[in-house]
Amino acid sequence: MRRTVVCFIRITAANLVGQKLLTNSCPPPISRVDLKDYSPDELVAFLSGLGKERFRAGQLLRWIYARGVTNFAEMTDLSRELREDLAARAFVSDWSAEVVETSTDGTRKYLFRLDDGQTVETVRIPMEAGRTTLCVSTQVGCAMGCAFCLTGSFGLVRNLRPSEIVNQVCAARKDGPVQNIVMMGMGEPLHNLDNVVKALEILYSTEGFDFGTRKITLSTSGLVPEMLELGRRVRVNLAVSLNATTDAVRDELMPINRRYPLKELMAACRAYPLPPRGRITFEYILIRGVNDSLEDAKRLVKLLHGIKAKVNLIPFNEHEGSVYRIPERSAIEAFQVYLLNRDIVAVRRSSKGQDISAACGQLKGRLEREQKLLPELSPTPAKR
Numbered sequence: 285m286r287r288t289v290v291c292f293i294r295i296t297a298a299n300l301v302g303q304k305l306l307t308n309s310c311p312p313p314i315s316r317v318d319l320k321d322y323s324p325d326e327l328v329a330f331l332s333g334l335g336k337e338r339f340r341a342g343q344l345l346r347w348i349y350a351r352g353v354t355n356f357a358e359m360t361d362l363s364r365e366l367r368e369d370l371a372a373r374a375f376v377s378d379w380s381a382e383v384v385e386t387s388t389d390g391t392r393k394y395l396f397r398l399d400d401g402q403t404v405e406t407v408r409i410p411m412e413a414g415r416t417t418l419c420v421s422t423q424v425g426c427a428m429g430c431a432f433c434l435t436g437s438f439g440l441v442r443n444l445r446p447s448e449i450v451n452q453v454c455a456a457r458k459d460g461p462v463q464n465i466v467m468m469g470m471g472e473p474l475h476n477l478d479n480v481v482k483a484l485e486i487l488y489s490t491e492g493f494d495f496g497t498r499k500i501t502l503s504t505s506g507l508v509p510e511m512l513e514l515g516r517r518v519r520v521n522l523a524v525s526l527n528a529t530t531d532a533v534r535d536e537l538m539p540i541n542r543r544y545p546l547k548e549l550m551a552a553c554r555a556y557p558l559p560p561r562g563r564i565t566f567e568y569i570l571i572r573g574v575n576d577s578l579e580d581a582k583r584l585v586k587l588l589h590g591i592k593a594k595v596n597l598i599p600f601n602e603h604e605g606s607v608y609r610i611p612e613r614s615a616i617e618a619f620q621v622y623l624l625n626r627d628i629v630a631v632r633r634s635s636k637g638q639d640i641s642a643a644c645g646q647l648k649g650r651l652e653r654e655q656k657l658l659p660e661l662s663p664t665p666a667k668r
């Protein structure tokens with residue numbers, strides 16, 4: 285929610301970093317910055333430009349993320365001068381959902397409208413022992429074009445800014461605490477690497493959200509160079525959306541495989557830095573007649589050889605516009621048992637929120653079709 289204010293005092297863009305220039309010409313309008321777009325280090329630099337001490341960044345992080353305050357006037361341990369300086373140069377965005385759907389199983393899906401009219405989805409998922417996981421989006425749409433994914437059918441519209449990633453968490457926390465975050469919503473997080481890393485740094489900041497690194501998982505379709513770059517830049521649990529055991533099937537389901545085939549992907553997984561007792565999660569969407577055979581299970585065991593891995597088996601979530609189907613229950617069980625008998629941790633994940641728009645992108649798609657922003661769905665022809 286970037287806002288523009290017209291400045292009536294003699295200020296130019298240069299004094300965004302605190303340097304006042306006198307001029308007789310009419311000053312241009314100043315575009316205020318959203319402090320939620322700044323990583324903790326960038327916030328320190330911004331305040332340093334205003335001549336303020338480093339610890340002020342910690343105070344701001346506490347107000348914004350730990351206490352959820354967005355109005356500088358309420359930040360009472362900041363001096364009046366600093367509050368006025370901040371109000372002239374910056375703002376703190378605050379989101380409320382435009383649509384909320386709540387499932388009988390407690391899953392809650394939010395649709396947020398962005399300042400350019402685009403929309404993104406966030407899902408709040410109740411887990412065991414009263415805990416909550418939040419699934420956040422990192423892009424509007426997605427360029428990866430996975431054949432089983434509704435979001436992929438929208439194409440990529442744009443990357444989300446750091447503020448637009450963390451605001452999903454801020455808004456969802458108004459409905460109750462969130463213990464875990466998964467970056468598995470709309471978009472390929474590694475296709476928006478810089479903004480995602482900044483958002484992670486904000487989420488980890490001890491003065492602000494204070495999420496532990498084990499509490500956040502990033503899921504990728506397999507952008508190999510970015511996976512390695514991510515491992516160099518920040519600590520985060522990695523999930524890889526695998527979904528196939530041969531290049532032929534993965535090429536069909538996930539076009540990114542044509543650029544980074546299974547051999548390269550698995551080598552990148554082996555090189556990814558893991559903490560002690562850490563594992564890479566491999567997501568495997570089981571699709572009837574496509575990737576759910578015992579031959580697939582056997583190949584999967586071979587692919588995972590030497591990798592500290594955990595497999596999430598996810599029966600395909602049938603949705604309008606897709607020809608793929610959920611596997612037989614017997615096929616799911618046989619697949620899981622085969623992995624478990626080979627000492628591979630294999631967990632069956634049930635799809636939650638079946639009575640609401642459960643599939644990623646489904647709520648956005650339905651609303652935008654109603655508003656005639658998207659064409660009607662027609663089933664994607666199967667290539668097999």
Ligand code: SF4
Nearest residue numbers: 426428430433436471
């Ligand atoms: S599954 Fe993920 S990476 Fe693939 S198209 Fe959908 S959002 Fe993009």
